[in-house]
Amino acid sequence: MTPEIKHIVFDIGKVLIHYDPHLPFARLIPDETERNWFFANICTHDWNIEQDRGRTWEEAEALLIAAHPAREEHIRAFRKYWHEMVPHAYDDSVAILEGLIAEGRDVTMLTNFASDTFREAQERFPFLKLPRGVTVSGDVGLIKPDAAIYASHTRSFGLDPKATIFIDDAPVNVEGARAFGWNAVLFSGAEKLRSDLADYGLKV
Numbered sequence: 001m002t003p004e005i006k007h008i009v010f011d012i013g014k015v016l017i018h019y020d021p022h023l024p025f026a027r028l029i030p031d032e033t034e035r036n037w038f039f040a041n042i043c044t045h046d047w048n049i050e051q052d053r054g055r056t057w058e059e060a061e062a063l064l065i066a067a068h069p070a071r072e073e074h075i076r077a078f079r080k081y082w083h084e085m086v087p088h089a090y091d092d093s094v095a096i097l098e099g100l101i102a103e104g105r106d107v108t109m110l111t112n113f114a115s116d117t118f119r120e121a122q123e124r125f126p127f128l129k130l131p132r133g134v135t136v137s138g139d140v141g142l143i144k145p146d147a148a149i150y151a152s153h154t155r156s157f158g159l160d161p162k163a164t165i166f167i168d169d170a171p172v173n174v175e176g177a178r179a180f181g182w183n184a185v186l187f188s189g190a191e192k193l194r195s196d197l198a199d200y201g202l203k204v
Contacts, residue, residue, distance in 0.1 A: 008107045011111055042074070054140075061076055145175065145176025164182045167185055
């Protein structure tokens with residue numbers, strides 16, 4: 001039996017707004033092989049996720065510059081040109097978010113995001129201020145798919161886990177939400193999301 005959904009929780013990056021660190025670095029490091037090496041060995045996903053967990057950019061940059069002093073300019077460019085990594089929103093996804101809110105649904109957001117860049121994103125994309133609230137990993141010092149961040153969001157917003165559905169583009173985060181007790185769907189585009197939400201009785 002499909003549960004009655006009372007709470008809809010959106011991820012942000014690659015669900016509501018585009019994110020691609022290669023966008024500015026295609027200009028800064030034009031050679032694709034070198035650029036891929038840089039992301040695999042210096043400004044790595046694991047390095048960046050610690051800013052999502054709350055580490056400051058100053059500390060993050062200092063750590064890498066100490067290890068790779070010749071790469072200082074490129075290391076500092078990651079934060080300096082962050083705005084170019086998030087060039088636009090996904091209008092079709094935003095329309096779903098706004099439609100749910102317009103219907104009076106309880107919509108919140110849960111995101112792995114550094115605190116400062118999230119505030120920058122909110123100013124650039126005002127629809128990020130429309131939901132009832134947001135849990136930002138950099139604010140709480142926890143990241144998806146840690147069970148603790150789903151628990152924190154549940155407590156903060158008074159959610160009933162069985163009546164909650166979570167939308168995320170990363171399979172590991174979807175599985176983490178399900179393991180915690182939420183319903184969750186993997187985002188792969190707005191058309192599929194509309195279909196998935198309809199399966200739970202949410203037609204937008």
